[in-house]
Amino acid sequence: MAVDWLNPYHLQVASFVLINTLLGVSIYVTLATGQLSLGNAGFMSIGAYTTAILTTRHGFPMPAGIVAGSVVAALAGIAVGIPSLRLTGVYLAIATLGFGEVVRVVFVNWESLTGGAVGIAAIPQMGRELLASLRDAGFAPESIGLRGNQFISLSVFLILFASTLCAIGFFFRLGSSRVGRAYAAVRMDERAAEAAGIDTTYYKVLAFTQGAMLSGFAGALFAHATSYISPADFTYHRAVEILVFAVFGGSEHLLGPVFGAMLLTALPELLRSVSDYRYIVYGILLIAMMVFRPQGLIDPPLVNRLAGKKAAGGGSRDAA
Amino acid sequence: MLLDMRNVTMSFGGVTALRDVSFSVREGEILGLIGPNGAGKTTLFHVLTSMVSGASGDIVFRGERIEGLSTHRIIRRGVGRTFQNIRLFPRMTARENVMVGRHTRSRAGVWQSVLRTRAQRAEEDRIREKTDELLALVGLAGKEGSVASALPYGYQRRLEIARALACEPKLLLLDEPVAGMNESETREIHHLIRKVRDLGVTVILIEHDMSLVMQVCDRLVVLNFGEKIAEGTPEEIQNDPGVIVAYLGREEEGDDA
Ligand SMILES: Nc1ncnc2c1ncn2[C@@H]1O[C@H](COP(=O)(O)OP(=O)(O)OP(=O)(O)O)[C@@H](O)[C@H]1O
Ligand SMILES: [Mg+2]
Numbered sequence: 001m002a003v004d005w006l007n008p009y010h011l012q013v014a015s016f017v018l019i020n021t022l023l024g025v026s027i028y029v030t031l032a033t034g035q036l037s038l039g040n041a042g043f044m045s046i047g048a049y050t051t052a053i054l055t056t057r058h059g060f061p062m063p064a065g066i067v068a069g070s071v072v073a074a075l076a077g078i079a080v081g082i083p084s085l086r087l088t089g090v091y092l093a094i095a096t097l098g099f100g101e102v103v104r105v106v107f108v109n110w111e112s113l114t115g116g117a118v119g120i121a122a123i124p125q126m127g128r129e130l131l132a133s134l135r136d137a138g139f140a141p142e143s144i145g146l147r148g149n150q151f152i153s154l155s156v157f158l159i160l161f162a163s164t165l166c167a168i169g170f171f172f173r174l175g176s177s178r179v180g181r182a183y184a185a186v187r188m189d190e191r192a193a194e195a196a197g198i199d200t201t202y203y204k205v206l207a208f209t210q211g212a213m214l215s216g217f218a219g220a221l222f223a224h225a226t227s228y229i230s231p232a233d234f235t236y237h238r239a240v241e242i243l244v245f246a247v248f249g250g251s252e253h254l255l256g257p258v259f260g261a262m263l264l265t266a267l268p269e270l271l272r273s274v275s276d277y278r279y280i281v282y283g284i285l286l287i288a289m290m291v292f293r294p295q296g297l298i299d300p301p302l303v304n305r306l307a308g309k310k311a312a313g314g315g316s317r318d319a320a
Numbered sequence: 321m322l323l324d325m326r327n328v329t330m331s332f333g334g335v336t337a338l339r340d341v342s343f344s345v346r347e348g349e350i351l352g353l354i355g356p357n358g359a360g361k362t363t364l365f366h367v368l369t370s371m372v373s374g375a376s377g378d379i380v381f382r383g384e385r386i387e388g389l390s391t392h393r394i395i396r397r398g399v400g401r402t403f404q405n406i407r408l409f410p411r412m413t414a415r416e417n418v419m420v421g422r423h424t425r426s427r428a429g430v431w432q433s434v435l436r437t438r439a440q441r442a443e444e445d446r447i448r449e450k451t452d453e454l455l456a457l458v459g460l461a462g463k464e465g466s467v468a469s470a471l472p473y474g475y476q477r478r479l480e481i482a483r484a485l486a487c488e489p490k491l492l493l494l495d496e497p498v499a500g501m502n503e504s505e506t507r508e509i510h511h512l513i514r515k516v517r518d519l520g521v522t523v524i525l526i527e528h529d530m531s532l533v534m535q536v537c538d539r540l541v542v543l544n545f546g547e548k549i550a551e552g553t554p555e556e557i558q559n560d561p562g563v564i565v566a567y568l569g570r571e572e573e574g575d576d577a
Binding site for chain 2: 170173174177178179180181182184185188189191192193194195196197198199200206252300
């Protein structure tokens, strides 16, 4: 077969890379207004559980479940974001981390709704659902040279890829707009931002809510990519992991956490021998970053340099 | 009257920074706010823009009470301000700083920004146009792309004025805009302040250098230990015995020390 190289396992790794990329963007969005939220693992679990419950028990179609998961996470974001306005820096980080743990404990104990520590299984898997409905319509993946499980993994990957691109595009455009400038102003100097006529409260809650919503969205996609979720997927390990994406990749440019998430998720999978020591490697990386490059791998000057070089290269090629 | 302050009082714990201060600002004038260190001048700007809480008294701006409104609402109603210790957005370029100042004069929200609607793009063009105009006005043409924190001190002061003007204020509050500047820079800034006034902006200017205050301002209000001790034209103030005592009294203290 022409596409034997299409390995479902690799596609699955790539799918997790994409979900973590979404989570990396989600922490960046909140940080864009200077708020460090470690609650995104909690919001992720809210999105995942919402759609899992709605699709398995209440017959919601998957897209509706994903939208509902994102919206419920966003509402939780408003509920957490407003009282957190008084907190900054480390205090906000601790409070939001606590929030995530509270959510997890609720999911563990509310067994009738969430299945407790066991979690929820048999969640509709997006690849399988897609294949089933395509088969109903008379399409066979074999006709394009794919085995069923290849087709399933590939479609999951493509759906996540499109979602991630949309999310990055969304926040990229937002960044270079009136709203993005307001975010940056709030991050750099809240008082000066107020003096420039910016409703800092509104933009802080907006950014917090957007981060929560994106986490919920990532969680909902996660639920439908794996078809099984449990509270163990959303421990503080996950929260710290998301933080590491931003610290390692850089939190001053959208591409920082994107790059951090991709590298730190893909590397341990590719170097299987290292993956047992994942958290040790994270720790060493963090310390190294703090010493040698506290702003993270990617920062705006670096992006500008790269973009400038590219533009210059293109120009000279045109001239030649 | 553009602005009326009536019986404004503000205390920080035991320190009364403003005591029963009342005065008015006429449309189109440059009002000098002077007084020795710690007289309460900056505090008055903070009270006017709701940047401190706990003040009492009435503040009427363009016929409406504004005391107790949040800062961004007061700015939106037409007040622009600078800070005694420059507060720019340090990692933004000069242009971006002023573009932020256009916030209240533009309206694109999240969806318009992301979808890049025609209205949003037109608005961004207008913001850039206005921004470049203002940067030229304050003498920063050619510096648009410089990062704010890397600009020389004098340019940072000008940039802060441009940002404050970007919201098209009716009233501009300048807190010691020439502090730390040499003579020629000072003259340029004062020239700029007059130019701004001629564009229809009323100005309240906090300033220490008496000779310059006398040249630039139409009227003066003098504060001392939080109280208004005099108000009038520069000539009247120059000959006011209370003012002379306030300033000389301080000098005597200095001599004793
Ligand atoms: N946030 C604050 N907390 C406590 N006291 C304050 C605060 N801000 C100002 N003060 C006090 O209020 C008084 C007035 O201060 P203010 O800064 O308004 O004076 P100023 O006239 O601007 O002086 P300068 O010419 O030195 O700038 C001073 O005694 C000052 O110590
Ligand atoms: Mg002062």
